[in-house]
Amino acid sequence: MTVRGLSIDNLHVRVGETDILHGVTLHVPEGEVHALMGPNGSGKSTLAYTIMGHPAYTVTKGSISLNGTPLVELSPEERARLGLFLSPQYPTAIPGVTVVNFLRAALRGLGKELPARAFLAKLSQTMASLHMDESFRGRYINDGFSGGEKKRTEILQMALLEPAFAVLDETDSGLDVDALRTVAEGVNRVRTPELGILLITHYNRILEHLKPDVIHLLYRGQIVATGGPEMAQEIEKSGYAPFIGTSAEPEPMGAHHGN
């Protein structure tokens, strides 16, 4: 029997010469929203990139699987074709590639190409719901975009690509209250009973919109606490300190080398 959802088991990850993750175990069943929190430098983005298969991150031990399919040996595009989606913390600009051409290429790559008319209609409608001006489709993706524009564009992509599992890395960071609501509503609009989400965030605010089932706390490359939605409120109130000991400061880079 396959386990539906994203399963991470005893994951160890190295970047360059540095071990960053030291045995992360996490299971997000399909249809659930799990929040991943933790001080800066804990390894949250490292986990996100590793799930998606960024070549700079090496899995030294452990496994990741989506709906029972092991991911570690797969290329990023193969993972995407299994339905995985990552909204990175800092989306990359690709000068000269327009939003519309980017999306078309992505749909083609995923084998989900739509007839031109249907595609453009869906694009217009989704952009309108995200309060994005039509002119955005002709802009070069993430090139000169403000933080908020980048995040909206990520949700636009998610809405059109319809993933089975989404990792959203600080998609709420740097957004004002209205923008946050727009983005959160955008995510809710694409939710299906099957869509699983791993939501990396520092703030309770987005969690009020997205209602996570479980909160995980990552610290120094390990999950140090797991709890219900109330845990996010405690973190909001008292910071990370009560969960991780005396200091919420991240360790200096490379100071900790795992086992």
Added chain:
Amino acid sequence: MAIDAEHLSKEYQYGFHDEDASVFRTEKGLSEDVIRAISARKKEPEWMLRFRLKAYRHFMARPMPSWGADLTGIDFDNIYYYVKPTDQQGRSWDEVPEQIKSTFDKLGIPEAERKFLAGVSAQYDSEVVYHNIKEGLEKQGVIFSDCDSGLREHEDLFRKYFSTIIPPNDNKFAALNSAVWSGGSFVYVPPGVHVDIPLQAYFRINSDNMGQFERTLIIADRGSYVHYIEGCTAPTYSADSLHSAVVELIALEDAHIRYTTIQNWSNNVYNLVTKRAVAQAGATIEWIDGNLGSKVTMKYPSIYLMGERAHGEVLSAAFAGSGQHQDAGAKCIHVAPNTTSNIVSRSISKGTGRTSYRGHIVVNEKADNVKCNVRCDALLLDETSRSDTYPYMDIKNPNVEIGHEASVSKVGEDQLFYLRSRGISEQDATALIVNGFFEPFVKELPMEYAVELNRLLAVQMDNAVG
């Protein structure tokens, strides 16, 4: 514009080769006799023969350029300097011989004509065989013909401007062209006439070991406008071919000339071209120059800004695959005050490919209040690819505004990852990044050429295995 994977073809796309239907060609190699034979064959006036012979002496006297790209592979004795494919120029499509027609079919020329052409001037080997000028142009008094006809039919006008901005002794390859030139286009636009449709010429080398030395002369009289488009496609051969053209543009007061080149020589061609323009007061010159293919390209379109308020633009894009060297650039010479220029260069190197940007900006003492902006960006696709920038500035007037920006970047791991994380294959992701990098250039092209360029780029990307 995205590249479809299915368009990627392993073969050099235009590498087909028609059986040679030439009816006359000179012997291999160059001599005074060969030049006399060319001139006699063309029934040229005496002054042109003397011009050719003088140029030949310059050519012989000058050493090979030692700067720039490696030219040691050129064997001047192993080249046919003149090949005439048919006896007659076909005026209409029906008159063009069947075999040549099929070549044009492969190049898609009739289609292009159907689409938006006024006149298609296609060069098959050294002579223009098919030439069709729409009546509207003739009514406006626009002359658009091959250069040989220009000399024959408009000798006074031709002689007044011919070689006035690129003298035969300008450089070794301009001298060679001056000695053996054949074909190319002659364009004259009368005062105030705006030519609405781009004038297009297709150039094509078809004879093994045959140099092609076309000569183009464009004169835009006061207040006129013309856009000339040159596309080049050579078939693939084992022996190296030489292409050495000379292009002269003359924009009189307030005239505007845009000259677009999409060049895609096969990977054994030496492409050594001299392009120069003068802009009189209030005139604008634009060179839009795309260089794909060839073994070596050396080409530095230049603009002499002779009158006040004259403006020059050079927008170039180059792609060098393994074994290729694109040594390109631009020159702007500000002679008059209040003149402006803008140079944008984008180049991509793949495998062992190499691109160079060679720029030269001159501001004369009397040229007050000049504005000049240079921006060159290079993209490297592999560890083995290379790009260099050689910007020279010669500023003799302190009252100038000059901007220069240059960058060399590698295709970013993060860019590739971002695209791949959306389900796009690594190959398609690279193609998207490459196309995006050329976008500022591509968006200046008419639609058909933009599509064509992206297709050629896809083929080059695929061929240039590192």
